Amino acid sequence: MRSITTEKLDHLLAELETKGIDLLLVNDSEMARTTHLQYLSGHPTDALLAITQSGETCLMPADVPLAEEHAEVDHILDLINFQYSAMNALADFVKKSVKTSSPVIGVLSNAPFQLVLNLQQYIPNCKIYQKPREIGFELAQLRATKTPLELDRLTDVAHLSNNLLKDIRRFAQNASDETENDLAFYVMKRMRELGADENAFPSLVANTDRSYQLHCHPYATNAPFNKPGLSIIDFGAKLNGYCSDITQPFAFGTISTEQQKMIDVSLKAYDAVMNMIDIDVPIHTIAETARDILEGAGYPMNYGLGHGLGLEEHDAPFLFPKPTDPKRLESWKEQRIQEGMVLAIEPGAYVKGEGGFRLENDIMIRNGKVEMLTEARIEYIS
Amino acid sequence: MRSITTEKLDHLLAELETKGIDLLLVNDSEMARTTHLQYLSGHPTDALLAITQSGETCLMPADVPLAEEHAEVDHILDLINFQYSAMNALADFVKKSVKTSSPVIGVLSNAPFQLVLNLQQYIPNCKIYQKPREIGFELAQLRATKTPLELDRLTDVAHLSNNLLKDIRRFAQNASDETENDLAFYVMKRMRELGADENAFPSLVANTDRSYQLHCHPYATNAPFNKPGLSIIDFGAKLNGYCSDITQPFAFGTISTEQQKMIDVSLKAYDAVMNMIDIDVPIHTIAETARDILEGAGYPMNYGLGHGLGLEEHDAPFLFPKPTDPKRLESWKEQRIQEGMVLAIEPGAYVKGEGGFRLENDIMIRNGKVEMLTEARIEYIS
Numbered sequence: 001m002r003s004i005t006t007e008k009l010d011h012l013l014a015e016l017e018t019k020g021i022d023l024l025l026v027n028d029s030e031m032a033r034t035t036h037l038q039y040l041s042g043h044p045t046d047a048l049l050a051i052t053q054s055g056e057t058c059l060m061p062a063d064v065p066l067a068e069e070h071a072e073v074d075h076i077l078d079l080i081n082f083q084y085s086a087m088n089a090l091a092d093f094v095k096k097s098v099k100t101s102s103p104v105i106g107v108l109s110n111a112p113f114q115l116v117l118n119l120q121q122y123i124p125n126c127k128i129y130q131k132p133r134e135i136g137f138e139l140a141q142l143r144a145t146k147t148p149l150e151l152d153r154l155t156d157v158a159h160l161s162n163n164l165l166k167d168i169r170r171f172a173q174n175a176s177d178e179t180e181n182d183l184a185f186y187v188m189k190r191m192r193e194l195g196a197d198e199n200a201f202p203s204l205v206a207n208t209d210r211s212y213q214l215h216c217h218p219y220a221t222n223a224p225f226n227k228p229g230l231s232i233i234d235f236g237a238k239l240n241g242y243c244s245d246i247t248q249p250f251a252f253g254t255i256s257t258e259q260q261k262m263i264d265v266s267l268k269a270y271d272a273v274m275n276m277i278d279i280d281v282p283i284h285t286i287a288e289t290a291r292d293i294l295e296g297a298g299y300p301m302n303y304g305l306g307h308g309l310g311l312e313e314h315d316a317p318f319l320f321p322k323p324t325d326p327k328r329l330e331s332w333k334e335q336r337i338q339e340g341m342v343l344a345i346e347p348g349a350y351v352k353g354e355g356g357f358r359l360e361n362d363i364m365i366r367n368g369k370v371e372m373l374t375e376a377r378i379e380y381i382s
Numbered sequence: 383m384r385s386i387t388t389e390k391l392d393h394l395l396a397e398l399e400t401k402g403i404d405l406l407l408v409n410d411s412e413m414a415r416t417t418h419l420q421y422l423s424g425h426p427t428d429a430l431l432a433i434t435q436s437g438e439t440c441l442m443p444a445d446v447p448l449a450e451e452h453a454e455v456d457h458i459l460d461l462i463n464f465q466y467s468a469m470n471a472l473a474d475f476v477k478k479s480v481k482t483s484s485p486v487i488g489v490l491s492n493a494p495f496q497l498v499l500n501l502q503q504y505i506p507n508c509k510i511y512q513k514p515r516e517i518g519f520e521l522a523q524l525r526a527t528k529t530p531l532e533l534d535r536l537t538d539v540a541h542l543s544n545n546l547l548k549d550i551r552r553f554a555q556n557a558s559d560e561t562e563n564d565l566a567f568y569v570m571k572r573m574r575e576l577g578a579d580e581n582a583f584p585s586l587v588a589n590t591d592r593s594y595q596l597h598c599h600p601y602a603t604n605a606p607f608n609k610p611g612l613s614i615i616d617f618g619a620k621l622n623g624y625c626s627d628i629t630q631p632f633a634f635g636t637i638s639t640e641q642q643k644m645i646d647v648s649l650k651a652y653d654a655v656m657n658m659i660d661i662d663v664p665i666h667t668i669a670e671t672a673r674d675i676l677e678g679a680g681y682p683m684n685y686g687l688g689h690g691l692g693l694e695e696h697d698a699p700f701l702f703p704k705p706t707d708p709k710r711l712e713s714w715k716e717q718r719i720q721e722g723m724v725l726a727i728e729p730g731a732y733v734k735g736e737g738g739f740r741l742e743n744d745i746m747i748r749n750g751k752v753e754m755l756t757e758a759r760i761e762y763i764s
Contacts, residue, residue, distance in 0.1 A: 031492040032414055109496035110413040113514055116495050132495055181574060189567045193604070222575070 002042035002072040003311070005147045009040075009055060015138050016053045021129050022103035023094065024051045025111070025119075032110045035311035036139055038241050043071040048086045050093055058093045060086040087122040094123055101125055106135050144308055144316035145340035150242065151366055154309060154342050157239040158362055158373035160194050161246055168233060169379055172250055175226045180205040183233060184220035191237050200236030200243035200313045207231045208252070211356035214303055226381070228253030230262070230355035236313050243313040245344040247360035248376045262299065262349035262357045263378060269293040269347040270359050273305065277343075277363065277370055283335045284322040290347045291321055299349040306345040309362055317341065341365045342373070384424035384454040385693070387529045391422075391437060397520050398435045403511050404485035405476065406433045407493070407501075414492040417693035418521055420623050425453040430468045432475055440475045442468040469504040476505055483507055488517050526690055526698035527722035532624065533748055536691060536724050539621040540744055540755035542576050543628055550615060551761055554632055557608045562587040565615060566602035573619050582618030582625035582695045589613045590634070593738035596685055608763070610635030612644070612737035618695050625695040627726040629742035630758045644681065644731035644739045645760060651675040651729040652741050655687065659725075659745065659752055665717045666704040672729045673703055681731040688727040691744055699723065723747045724755070 004012075016024060026049040028037040033045075040057075041049050047061035058075040061067040067076045075093065082088035094103065102125035107116065109132040116128055129135070146154065167190050171183060184203045191199065206216040208229025215234075225231060234247040251263065269290040276286060291301040308315035317335050342365075348358030362373040386394075398406060408431040410419040415427075422439075423431050429443035440457040443449040449458045457475065464470035476485065484507035489498065491514040501508055511517070528536065549572050553565060566585045573581065588598040590611025597616075607613060616629040633645065651672040658668060673683040690697035699717050723746075730740030744755040 032494070107495055109494055111495040112414070112491055113489055113493040113495060113498050113510075114491035116498070117512060117514070128495075130499060132499070181571070185567065185571045188570075189563070192563060 001070075001149060003039045003147055003150050004142070008142050008147065012138065012142060013051075013053060013055050016051075016106065019106070019129065019131075019134065020104050021106040021135075022053050022098055022100055024106045024135070025049070025090075025115075026051075026108060027111055027115055029112075031112045031114075032108075034108055034110065035241070036108065039139070039143060039311055041071050041073050043067050043073075044241060047071075048090065049073070050090060052097050056097050058090075058097070060089045087118050091122045094126075102127065104129055107132055109133050109136050140316045143310055144335075145338050146310060146342050146364075147340070150310060151340065151342070151364060153240050153242040154244075154362075154364065155373065157196070157237055157242050157244045160191075160196055160239055161235075161237050161244040161362075162375050163194055164191055164235075164237065165246065165248060165375055168235075168248055172226065172231075172379065173381055178225050179222045180207060180210075180220040180225045181222055183225050187233065187235050191235075194237075196237040196239050197241070198238050200238040200245065204232070204234040206233075206356070208355040212350045212352045212354065213356065214350060226250070226252045229255060230259055230357050232356065232358055234358070234360065241311050243309055243311070244362055244374060245307075245309055245313050245360065246362065246374050246376050247346055247348075247358045249357050249359055249378050251378065251380045253382060256354065258351065258354050259357075261297070262351065262354065265294060265297040265299060266347050266349050266357050266359060267378070270345070273345055273347065274363075274370075277337060277345075277365075279337055279339060279365060279368060281337045283317055283319055283337060286337075287319045288321045294347065294349060297349075299351070301347070303348075305347060306343050306360075309342045309344050315342075317343075319343070319345070337365060339365055339368065383452075383531060385421045385529055385532050386524070390524050390529065394520065394524060395433075395435060395437050398433075398488065401488070401511065401513075401516065402486050403488040403517075404435050404480055404482055406488045406517065407431070407472075407497075408433075408490060409493055409497055411494075413494045413496075414490075416490055416492065417623070418490065421521070421525060421693055423453050423455050425449050425455075426623060429453075430472065431455070432472060434479050438479050440472075440479070442471045469500050472501075473504045476508075484509065486511055489514055491515050491518050522698045525692055526717075527720050528692060528724050528746075529722070532692060533722065533724070533746060535622045535624040536626075536744075536746065537755065539578070539619055539624050539626045542573075542578055542621055543617075543619050543626040543744075544757050545576055546573055546617075546619065547628065547630060547757055550617075550630055554608065554613075554761065555763055560607050561604045562589060562592075562602040562607045563604055565607050569615065569617050573617075576619075578619040578621050579623070580620050582620040582627065586614070586616040588738070590737040594732045594734045594736065595738065596732060608632070608634045611637060612641055612739050614738065614740055616740070616742065623693050625691055625693070626744055626756060627689075627691055627695050627728075627742065628744065628756050628758050629728055629730075629740045631739050631741055631760050633760065633762045635764060638736065640733065640736050641739075643679070644733065644736065647676060647679040647681060648729050648731045648739050648741060649760065652727070655727055655729065656745075656752075659719060659727075659747075661719055661721060661747060661750060663719045665699055665701055665719060668719075669701045670703045676729065676731060679731075681733070683729070687729060688725050688742075691724045691726050697724075699725075701725070701727070719747060721747055721750065 026036045050058045057073040059073045060077045077089040104127045106129040184205045202219045205220040207227045210216045231250040236245040287305040290305045294301045305319040346360035350356040364371045408418045432440045439455040441455045442459045446460045459471040486509045488511040566587045584601045587602040589609045592598045613632045618627040669687040672687045676683045687701040728742035732738040746753045
């Protein structure tokens with residue numbers, strides 16, 4: 001089943017009309033991946049999707065039985081009937097379903113150059129819409145608020161992740177000489193056993209020597225995970241294509257006064273933010289609240305406070321303070337918390353030499369209320 | 383250090399001249415990946431590379447210290463000096479190093495459409511070469527024979543994989559109720575412990591119920607790996623970017639007469655092929671030898687006998703029989719075994735209901751001789 005609702009699709013079609021785009025093409029292949037394919041059609045991967053300005057949809061998949069199971073489209077074309085060429089199939093669909101003989105075709109920013117050349121060959125009088133970023137921006141905006149199907153799927157992956165969280169805490173409580181890699185591989189395997197498709201992203205596992213890095217590189221090493229001090233694991237599961245994103249922090253052994261302060265200030269920012277998130281609150285004010293608490297205590301917030309979650313682990317909206325740079329301010333628009341948003345919130349404090357602390361949980365705005373989806377919390381292990 | 387030699391680069395530059403391309407651009411980013419970046423520059427990932435027709439090279443990397451460690455280029459441009467825009471940096475390089483004011487720029491087939499649009503904006507009078515596939519084809523041809531650096535790296539990853547093979551056989555010998563997933567995760571983890579960057583591809587682990595599939599889907603399940611009959615694990619490691627590709631077959635318990643025949647015929651094809659591979663042998667005759675033995679015994683070879691290995695796990699050349707379809711024959715060209723080729727050879731027999739057998743090892747043509755790189759062999763476990 002496709003994620004997009006009829007209402008959102010109508011909005012997209014109106015945008016196509018405004019821009020004069022007769023046909024929108026979304027291509028997902030080894031050459032270039034996009035989750036817009038699954039969002040718009042329900043089909044998970046490896047296909048060309050065409051949507052006319054009037055909303056007629058046509059899928060040209062690599063795997064027809066997979067499409068018959070998942071896709072919610074008007075037509076599924078089997079390439080076996082088109083000399084195994086998606087371009088032949090597309091040309092046939094355009095001939096039947098697009099009225100103008102010189103259609104304007106919209107593609108995404110990451111459409112392969114060869115695809116654009118092929119379009120010009122197979123649909124001779126077509127014009128390629130020259131502002132692909134605008135199309136991507138429209139889709140990102142649509143996807144910033146989730147549809148009922150998406151909210152259900154995001155709830156499912158959060159539920160799975162909470163079970164995994166319990167296993168991770170048990171792993172940490174019983175750890176003797178386990179390494180960062182041991183935990184990363186345990187999470188990868190356990191996630192699959194619990195039914196996940198795969199990791200949403202490679203788990204970041206950092207002991208106290210590396211946790212000061214916002215996104216540690218490499219993701220995990222053979223160093224002990226439970227070295228005294230501040231460790232974190234930042235992980236996400238993917239289920240039916242939808243992602244969770246959680247950071248579980250640990251304090252191992254006796255920690256320093258500075259480390260305790262880092263925990264306390266981060267949790268203060270976390271609580272303040274969670275208390276203020278509500279429908280219609282301007283998103284920048286949420287980020288600014290966290291920043292003021294953290295920076296007031298001497299910890300720079302040179303990172304985003306959080307981000308949306310969906311088919312991407314980093315989805316719109318992004319939680320940043322209002323820009324101060326006048327140039328950036330020009331193109332900046334205020335965004336507010338809306339029904340259907342699903343967010344990962346991740347304040348933290350990072351000090352080279354002391355380590356890093358971050359607590360990250362996922363929340364959902366449903367039926368006008370804020371729901372906590374995930375259950376990470378600081379874990380002290382002596 | 384870059385993989386390409388001066389001699390091969392000269393060949394590429396001559397091709398650019400023939401095609402009238404003033405500047406070749408290779409872009410590796412989240413939007414579109416290509417190992418040509420590492421091949422041509424030594425820099426592993428996330429950069430824009432420009433090569434002029436006269437061979438001047440300029441790298442615009444996301445990570446400058448990484449480039450300083452790995453890249454072998456004339457210029458490394460730090461985007462901090464170009465308002466964080468690779469396009470500004472490129473325009474500066476073109477101004478200084480490309481003589482014509484309306485240069486022809488070559489890009490790869492998978493170049494993102496937005497990149498092509500950006501080029502037209504930042505290098506106003508440029509023309510984009512309209513046959514990107516020709517450029518990819520040239521590069522694939524160059525890369526079909528490996529350079530000394532590549533042969534060393536492919537030897538290293540084969541050596542690592544042989545150590546892993548021993549561990550895999552030990553795992554299988556000691557298996558009690560381990561699943562396909564258990565083996566897949568063991569291999570993933572053990573590979574890293576042995577020093578690999580990562581899997582070259584997800585390991586395919588199939589017990590006797592699934593081994594009839596050429597490439598089993600899903601890659602591994604929670605079914606027991608050592609169910610009586612024919613199991614395989616098809617895995618590859620990546621080290622310094624270079625890949626191995628090995629299939630280790632197992633016969634667990636008492637096997638049927640048909641299963642033994644599948645093993646014997648496949649090994650007969652394997653031995654025949656290994657005995658005939660030598661410099662100057664036409665590649666199609668090798669594939670045909672295997673096909674004749676397998677199909678003579680009733681097992682269709684509806685797959686390629688093997689393929690090259692390098693920065694890609696499927697690299698040129700590809701080992702197929704001469705096509706019979708007259709249309710395909712038109713564009714077909716005879717290829718021969720050459721010094722520097724590195725090949726994975728993988729004959730097998732697949733029968734739904736009986737299972738599948740495949741033995742796959744990697745070989746190298748160096749100093750005029752065929753070297754066996756990897757050491758998979760049928761393993762009978764009672």
